[in-house]
Amino acid sequence: MTLLTKDRFGFLARSELIGLVVLALLIVVVLPLALDIFRLNLVGKYLTYAFVAVGLVLCWGFGGILSLGQGIFFGLGGYCMAMFLKLESSSVENTKIQSTPGIPDFMDWNQLTSLPWFWQPFKSLPLALIAVVVVPAAFAFVIGTAMFKRRVGGVYFAIITQAVAAILTILIIGQQGYTGGINGITDLRTLLGWDIRTDHAKYVLYFVNAALLIGVLVLGYFVRASKLGRILVAMRDKEDRVRFSGYSVAGFKTFVFCLAAVLAALGGAMFTLQVGFMSPSFVGIVPSIEMVIYTAVGGRLSLIGAVYGTLLVNAAKTALSESFPQLWLLGLGGLFIAVVLAFPDGLAGIWSTHVAPRLARLTKSGSSTPVVPTGSPAE
Amino acid sequence: MNAPAPIGHQQAPDFLLEIENLTVSFDGFKAVNDLSLYIDRQEIRVIIGPNGAGKTTVLDLICGRTRATSGSIKFKGQELTKLSENKIVLAGVGRKFQTPSIYDDLTVFENLEISYPKGRTVFGALTFRRDAAVIERIEEIAEMIFLKDRLHERGEFLSHGQKQWLEIGMLLIQDPELLMLDEPVAGMSVAERVKTAELLNRIIKDRSVLVIEHDMKFVEDIAHRVTVLHQGKVLSEGSMERVKSDPKVVEVYLGH
Numbered sequence: 001m002t003l004l005t006k007d008r009f010g011f012l013a014r015s016e017l018i019g020l021v022v023l024a025l026l027i028v029v030v031l032p033l034a035l036d037i038f039r040l041n042l043v044g045k046y047l048t049y050a051f052v053a054v055g056l057v058l059c060w061g062f063g064g065i066l067s068l069g070q071g072i073f074f075g076l077g078g079y080c081m082a083m084f085l086k087l088e089s090s091s092v093e094n095t096k097i098q099s100t101p102g103i104p105d106f107m108d109w110n111q112l113t114s115l116p117w118f119w120q121p122f123k124s125l126p127l128a129l130i131a132v133v134v135v136p137a138a139f140a141f142v143i144g145t146a147m148f149k150r151r152v153g154g155v156y157f158a159i160i161t162q163a164v165a166a167i168l169t170i171l172i173i174g175q176q177g178y179t180g181g182i183n184g185i186t187d188l189r190t191l192l193g194w195d196i197r198t199d200h201a202k203y204v205l206y207f208v209n210a211a212l213l214i215g216v217l218v219l220g221y222f223v224r225a226s227k228l229g230r231i232l233v234a235m236r237d238k239e240d241r242v243r244f245s246g247y248s249v250a251g252f253k254t255f256v257f258c259l260a261a262v263l264a265a266l267g268g269a270m271f272t273l274q275v276g277f278m279s280p281s282f283v284g285i286v287p288s289i290e291m292v293i294y295t296a297v298g299g300r301l302s303l304i305g306a307v308y309g310t311l312l313v314n315a316a317k318t319a320l321s322e323s324f325p326q327l328w329l330l331g332l333g334g335l336f337i338a339v340v341l342a343f344p345d346g347l348a349g350i351w352s353t354h355v356a357p358r359l360a361r362l363t364k365s366g367s368s369t370p371v372v373p374t375g376s377p378a379e
Numbered sequence: 380m381n382a383p384a385p386i387g388h389q390q391a392p393d394f395l396l397e398i399e400n401l402t403v404s405f406d407g408f409k410a411v412n413d414l415s416l417y418i419d420r421q422e423i424r425v426i427i428g429p430n431g432a433g434k435t436t437v438l439d440l441i442c443g444r445t446r447a448t449s450g451s452i453k454f455k456g457q458e459l460t461k462l463s464e465n466k467i468v469l470a471g472v473g474r475k476f477q478t479p480s481i482y483d484d485l486t487v488f489e490n491l492e493i494s495y496p497k498g499r500t501v502f503g504a505l506t507f508r509r510d511a512a513v514i515e516r517i518e519e520i521a522e523m524i525f526l527k528d529r530l531h532e533r534g535e536f537l538s539h540g541q542k543q544w545l546e547i548g549m550l551l552i553q554d555p556e557l558l559m560l561d562e563p564v565a566g567m568s569v570a571e572r573v574k575t576a577e578l579l580n581r582i583i584k585d586r587s588v589l590v591i592e593h594d595m596k597f598v599e600d601i602a603h604r605v606t607v608l609h610q611g612k613v614l615s616e617g618s619m620e621r622v623k624s625d626p627k628v629v630e631v632y633l634g635h
Contacts (some may be wrong), residue, residue: 228504230489234482241480241546244442245494245553246468255501 011225012218019304020217027210037199044206044274046314047213049074051267053295053306054213054220055260060292061300062229063256064236065153069161070264070291072168073136075283077265079172080135082185082278083119084128085196089189105187110177119178125192132269133262140261144254151250153239162285169284184279188272196273209270213307216263220303223259232256264291293336299348308347393456395420395587396441396557401450403440410436412611414450418557423579423588425598427622428608429632434591435477437608438559441589442474443467454557465499473555477562479542483535487526487545490534491517494549516552523581524548525574540571544578551582558582559589564597576600595633607632 009017031043052070060066086104095101098108103115121127143164147157172179180186188196195201223229231252235242243249272278281287290313298309313335321328343349396418403411411433418424426434439445441452443464452459459467482490495516498507521527524544529537537545543563550558563579564572572594579588579601592598598605598619605622607614609632615625622628 223505226505227492227498227507228501230485231493231504233484234490234493237482237484238480240444241476241482241549242493243464244444244468244474244476245549246465246496246499248463248465248500251501252504 011222016221016304020214020221023217023304023307024210024214027213028207032203032206037202040206041202041274042318043311044202044209045271046311047209047307048267048271048274049291049294049314050213050307050310051216051270052260052264052291053298053310054216054303055263056292056295057298057300057303057306058220058223058232058263059256059260060295061302062224062236063232063253065253065257066155066158066292067161067257067260067288068158068285068292069165069288070260071283071285071288072161072165073140073261073264074268074271074287074291075168075172075278075280076136076139077132077268078272078278078282079179079185079268080122080128080131080265081269081272082188083122084125085188085191085272086185087115087119087123088191089187104180104185106180106183106185107177112177116178129269132265136261136265137258140258141254144257145250148250148253148257153253162288165283165285165288169280172280172283180279182280184277184281186277186279188276191273197276202274205270205274209274212266212270216266217303217307224303228252228255290332293332293339295346296339297335297346299346299351301345302348305346305348305351312347394418395422395455396589397451397453398437398441399451399453401437401440401452402448403436403445404448409611411440414608414611414613416606416613418587418589420556420587421583421585423583423590423601423603424606425590425592425602425604426606426608427592427595427598427632428614431610432608433611434608435561436611438474438561438589438591441467441557441559442472468553468555469499471556473550473553473558475543475546475550475558475560475563477565479539479546481534481537481542481545481549484533486531486533487521487537488517488530490545491520491548491552494552496553520548520552523551524578540567540575543567544575547575547578547582555586557587557589561591562593563590564592564594572597 007014012020027043027047032040035043052074056067056070090102090104092102095103095105095108098105100108100113103112107115121131143161147153147160152160172184173182175181190196196205231242231247235249235252239249242252268278268282271282294310294313295306296309297313298307299305313332316331316335317328320331339346345352394417396416398414398416401411401414401416402409414433414437416437426437428434436445440447441454441459443459443462443466447460450460454467454470454472457470459470459472462470482493485493492509492513495513497513498504518527518530521530524547526537526541526545526548529541534542534545543566547560547563560579564575567575576597579590582588590598590601602619604617605619606616607622607625607628614631615622615628623633
């Protein structure tokens, strides 16, 4: 088999390709066979967070830019999708009991009598899909340009992203008539007439989501393997050296921040489709920090580790909060401390320093893969 | 050896770098005070002076790290004081920092590759391809900086002297017309100093070099002309012989 003999496949190293194949088998074959649709739908939901975690690996792990506000972009993507779905389910015949039929129910409850201008584009699916990508990217571009041009970085940047997440949450909750308020946008039913609440639709959406995630990982590996990936690492190390080598550091930082934002937004849009609603509880500070924890647990230098980290933390969250709801937050905090203190490279670090060498010794395949200290994938 | 290099082209009698009446003030303290300095094409100029004389600040001002309060810096006739750092690099000014400033997490090859003058935009970096020309140029530079057999070693595993050479190499691959070096032999062993002097003498062929250095033996070895700074001003300027016998210089700097 060529898989065992070739070292690189385009921009993918052999170990990365194997890791991708194993992950694809797990989420496309093993999990759908092993789980019922309720559990599989939960896994699908977790995998939408993995989009955010993969973006954070690029932005934080490689680029050294810690954003504590990725919920902003997850939310913007999710809301863009939800606005389209909501308009579709608010047809005149569906809403004829309202005093103004044809507008979303929460608008009617808040005495709005016509659709606000910024909702108009979301009548069209292509425009809504464009908005899923463009709105978060534009927002990230504004934040990134404003911060990075002024050389705001490190912990200050993290705090500002967190503040923006808090502000956006307050804005969404406060503008109930335009956004659905604290309840979010609920009661989403169909996508171009196709009922997204059936088991069949849930299966289809799960596989679309899984395929999209694999695509995002491949994109991540492409960026990582390009010269841009090395410039990100160089910026994390010695920002001034990069600047005095003729690069616009602010431009590169803004790019990777926007890329992470777009990935988060894709996750948000898939979340809305699979879960059937979007609310401010996925935008604010707490979900944003949880997403950073997924990345840290998976290993912030490992794209594929981020996916495992997300799955593991969320599986633990579900298991624990089903039996001991009050213990979960303590468990999450403990996990974060444990990762920071004991396993700074997360699951990926445990894999590459403990599991992989032992596996190599066990199989004695003869192919001694060199242990790369950073950036080695989890599988 | 110590004679100033002749000006290269007849149609370009102007200097490569002209600094005129440059002043920078930090809360009233004038680190550089009404300084004027002219550097020829293909000249090695060494700046010496006691601590706090403003030597590093002058380099910071040229490369855009610090903004001038007043005065002008012209590089090939182009005003640098208003340009951003990366534009100054693109204009042809390269700067080496005092402490070795390389990327620890990247290999020697990757360190050099980042400084290779191609693919400096976001899109350019995404589509940059490591073609034969790039590899050949990196190997050529690596040979010059004595690191040919360590190309795939991570930066953090190099010795202090090797890190200094690597940073000089990163500047060479950029091919700047003006190369600025801040204490390139500080912390080096005697053998490494000799090699560095040899390296500098080899790389000046097509460019001007501005060096800050304390090591007098080293300065004598490489300098065409020497500028002595004191309290942000030029105290003396000329050949090493002349500067050494200047009573003002002896008093503030060389005397003890």
